Amino acid sequence: MQKIAAILRLECPSFDDPTIARLEFDETVHRNAGLVVGETDTVRTILFMRAKSAAVCAVELRRQDKTSLSGPDRTSVLRSAISLGPVLIGEATVDGDAIEIAENLATILEPGDIFVSGSCRNALADNLPVDYEQLREKASAGFRLVVDDNEVLSAIRHENPVAPDWNWKITLPVFSMLILIVAGWFWFNMPDSQGPSTPNIQSENQGVTR
Numbered sequence: 001m002q003k004i005a006a007i008l009r010l011e012c013p014s015f016d017d018p019t020i021a022r023l024e025f026d027e028t029v030h031r032n033a034g035l036v037v038g039e040t041d042t043v044r045t046i047l048f049m050r051a052k053s054a055a056v057c058a059v060e061l062r063r064q065d066k067t068s069l070s071g072p073d074r075t076s077v078l079r080s081a082i083s084l085g086p087v088l089i090g091e092a093t094v095d096g097d098a099i100e101i102a103e104n105l106a107t108i109l110e111p112g113d114i115f116v117s118g119s120c121r122n123a124l125a126d127n128l129p130v131d132y133e134q135l136r137e138k139a140s141a142g143f144r145l146v147v148d149d150n151e152v153l154s155a156i157r158h159e160n161p162v163a164p165d166w167n168w169k170i171t172l173p174v175f176s177m178l179i180l181i182v183a184g185w186f187w188f189n190m191p192d193s194q195g196p197s198t199p200n201i202q203s204e205n206q207g208v209t210r
Helices: 019-031 051-068 097-106 118-124 149-159 167-189 201-209
Strands: 002-011 035-039 043-048 079-089 094-096 114-116 131-134 143-146
Touching: 002 051, 002 097, 019 051, 043 051, 051 079, 051 114, 051 118, 051 143, 079 097, 079 118, 094 097, 097 114, 114 118
Parallel strands: 079 114
Antiparallel strands: 002 043, 002 079, 035 043, 079 094, 114 143, 131 143
């Protein structure tokens, strides 16, 4: 099955992650709707249906890589290349132009770089607060993302809040109305309660007279 997809290729000297780092990696990929389709000790390939998801995932992973390092000068060693193009998705393999383009981009990456192909840049357009730097000596190689990680992630959280502010404004009145309707129905359909029986005073008086 052939589709247009974004491919994120990650390269690192070693992906020999401890358990916690691996869990954080898997959670980040899953949160951005990614699927790991290739993995070695030094390379990971992830498939996304949207270029924006791939770019956000790359930014998140780079920031995680920085925070996991020790020392005052924390510089990410992760290299990320993103391409957008046709891929052929098989039962256990993913091939296509997007895979090859991401591999080619990765050959010119420096540690901490995030590179995107020309088609990926066009797809991102103004969707992310980033700038692009093109290598003049390799005009067709792609574009380096000049990006502030915190600014990008803050923009994404603003666009997709975990709990929208308007949610309770709709849910609470509707829920309250349902409660009132149900309570009213039971109130009007309950049988009249019988009060305590009163003695027949007239009968008792008649009995005394007799």
